[in-house]
Amino acid sequence: MTAIRMVSxxxxxMLMHSGALCARRFRGGRNPQPRRSPPPPTYRxxxxxxxxSFPLDFTAVEENMDNFMTQVKNLAxxxxxxxxxxxxxxxxxxxxxxxxxxxxxxxxxxYYLKESRGSRRWLIFLEGGWYCFNKENCDSRYxxxxxxxxxxxxxxxxxxxxxxxxxxxxxxxxWNANMVFIPYCSSDVWSGATAKTEQSGYAFMGSLIIQExxxxxxxxxxxxxxxxLLAGSSAGGTGVLLNVxxxxxxxxxxxxxGIQVRGLSDSGWFLDNKQYHCTDCVDAVSCSPxxxxxRGINYWGGVVPERCRQTHEGEEWNCFFxxxxxxSIKSPVFVVQWxxxxxxxxxxxxxxxxxxxxxxxxRYIQNLGIELRNTLKxxxxxxxxxxxxxxxxxxxxxxxxxxxxxxxxRALHCWDRSLHDNRNNKAPPKGCPVxxxxxxxxxxxxxxxxxxxxxxxxxxxxxxxxxxxxxxxVQKMAQQQGMDPxxxxxxxxxxx
Numbered sequence: 001m002t003a004i005r006m007v008s009x010x011x012x013x014m015l016m017h018s019g020a021l022c023a024r025r026f027r028g029g030r031n032p033q034p035r036r037s038p039p040p041p042t043y044r045x046x047x048x049x050x051x052x053s054f055p056l057d058f059t060a061v062e063e064n065m066d067n068f069m070t071q072v073k074n075l076a077x078x079x080x081x082x083x084x085x086x087x088x089x090x091x092x093x094x095x096x097x098x099x100x101x102x103x104x105x106x107x108x109x110x111y112y113l114k115e116s117r118g119s120r121r122w123l124i125f126l127e128g129g130w131y132c133f134n135k136e137n138c139d140s141r142y143x144x145x146x147x148x149x150x151x152x153x154x155x156x157x158x159x160x161x162x163x164x165x166x167x168x169x170x171x172x173x174x175w176n177a178n179m180v181f182i183p184y185c186s187s188d189v190w191s192g193a194t195a196k197t198e199q200s201g202y203a204f205m206g207s208l209i210i211q212e213x214x215x216x217x218x219x220x221x222x223x224x225x226x227x228x229l230l231a232g233s234s235a236g237g238t239g240v241l242l243n244v245x246x247x248x249x250x251x252x253x254x255x256x257x258g259i260q261v262r263g264l265s266d267s268g269w270f271l272d273n274k275q276y277h278c279t280d281c282v283d284a285v286s287c288s289p290x291x292x293x294x295r296g297i298n299y300w301g302g303v304v305p306e307r308c309r310q311t312h313e314g315e316e317w318n319c320f321f322x323x324x325x326x327x328s329i330k331s332p333v334f335v336v337q338w339x340x341x342x343x344x345x346x347x348x349x350x351x352x353x354x355x356x357x358x359x360x361x362x363r364y365i366q367n368l369g370i371e372l373r374n375t376l377k378x379x380x381x382x383x384x385x386x387x388x389x390x391x392x393x394x395x396x397x398x399x400x401x402x403x404x405x406x407x408x409x410r411a412l413h414c415w416d417r418s419l420h421d422n423r424n425n426k427a428p429p430k431g432c433p434v435x436x437x438x439x440x441x442x443x444x445x446x447x448x449x450x451x452x453x454x455x456x457x458x459x460x461x462x463x464x465x466x467x468x469x470x471x472x473x474v475q476k477m478a479q480q481q482g483m484d485p486x487x488x489x490x491x492x493x494x495x496x
Contacts, residue, residue, distance in 0.1 A: 089166045090114065090157040091181055094216070100195075101212045103185035104149035104202040105142070109209045112158045112181040113220065114166065120226035121177040124213065125164055126243075127184035128234025128267070128391065133287075133296035135201055141187060142202075148184055149202070162394035163231065163264075163409075170396060173413040174229075178221065182213055189293075189320060190232070190239025194301030204300035210243050211250055218254070225259045227416075233391040234343060237268020237336075241322055244331045245305050262419070263333035264412070266393045267341060269322035271371060276349045276364050289347050293317040305329065323375035334415050334434075335382040336408065339369045340443040342390040366442060376437060381415045383408050386438035387449035395450070402448045403436035411436055 091112035103109050129148045132138035142149050164179050165171040184206075186192055192204030210230075214222070222228070230247055232240045244263035251259050272290045287295075294317045296302065304319035307328035312318040319325045322335065345368070350361055369386065376382055385403050392398050392408065399409050406414075414432035421429065438446050478485040 090159050091179055093154060093156050096209070096212045097216055098212045101205050101208045102196070102203050103151050104138070104187055104204070106196055106203060107151045109185060109205070109212070110151060110154070110183070111213045114160065114179040115221060116176050116178045119176050119178055120224060121174070122180065122217070122222055122225045122228045123163065123174055123177045124180040124182065124228065124230050125394070126182055126190055126210070126230070126232030126236030126239045128232065128236040129184045131189050131235055131296060132187045133292050133299050138187060138202055149187055151183070151185055154183060161396050162398045164394055170399065172399070172409045173416070180213065180217065182209065184236060188296065188300040188302060189235045189242070191242050191297070191302035191304065192300035193303045200299060206239065207243060207246065207303045210247065214247055214250060218256070223256060227260045227262065229262050229264055231264035231266065231393060232268065233266040233393060234268060237265040238270065238320060238322070239268070240265040241268060241325050241329065241333065242304060242319065244333060245329055248331050261331050263331055264336070264393065265322070265333060266336040267338065267343065267391045269335055269337040269375070270344055271375065272321045273348065273371060275347070276361060287347070290317065293320045326379065332381070332419055334412060335376065335379050336392060337372065337376065337382070337384050338389045338392070339372050339384055339386045339438060340365060340388040342388060344368065369441065373437060381434045382437065383411050384437040385449060386440050386443065386446045388443040388452065389450050397450055400448060401450065403438055403446070404433070406433055406436055
């Protein structure tokens, strides 16, 4: 501990000295501004109040003093001489070394990378974007959403947001990790392992793309990683459930047994429930979830986790649904899921635009929330707000949504701590919840839900306007009860 205090003192002196030098060169740090009186400080329990960020990983300092000293040395080198150039926060495009693993159209697959010197934490994110399941709707997808099937027009850089942001004020606990973004260009829910054929017209290699990205990253520092978090949203969230154990097995097979592989699945926990009303199965939006996956898994040559495949032999499509595949997953996984997911409602043929929702649709929506709660009750680490939305971890408002007073970044930090303590046979930290699910019964009854906008006018809707659109007349019911509408909303939110 004495050595740590000494190093900390040296580090503080370095920062003060370098900061003074830099201040003479370009006052104002990241965004130079004229001098002004500082605003009064504001405080948030789950956000880091800082004005500069350095790629230092302070976890387990006592266990590895040499590594800590290396980080101090890197910091000194990065601060002296000071540079007035704009700090580079963007992830840069890299194409796979194995050119035989491709996007749908045969163009090179790849990934975006922002390295963080000194950090042994890596975050690999799988992009979402629906899927196609036969030649006809894949052709249509290629014409209308080509960037999800081809790398031909990918930009050279990408800026991370939400959990991919390098700014601690937006990303309190993962800001200095090595960030990797894998664009979705396989249209197969990250499950395919099939080369392009004349019959299909396309390659479906989502699962292989993940494997090749991991192999390439081993030469860029991943071989020295302590933690690898495989994250994804929507189809990427389902892709996490399908691939997290495969990534762990790949690294173990290559001799990297010290890397702790974990999963973070956002908005990928879909239900194979009955649609509100059935329609012709034309594309991924109009078909029932089970029908599209049944057709898709054959068309893609889809690969599912081995333990799940054995459980559902002959009906491997079951493994694309979170509550069915989760029991077979060995790696730790944190599930993030809106209780009223817009994509789930879309495939269930519930339309939330135009005319107010009918009574039957309203009951269907409420039952969906109940069903989803039931499938999540045995998931040890999860965050499920009662909101109508889709995807969250890469949104800049992801730090604002709370369940029972705990934000999502805070819950993920608690999960990190609990896994670390469990490995070291320590009791889990108190007051640090990881199983968070809203109990209020209808969409957007949680006051921290994201803003809703009318899809026709673009205007923001408050909760009362939204509920009235959903067919729930808050004003009328409040009038009948002789109370203020906001008081009624409060009572409903609390379950009274």
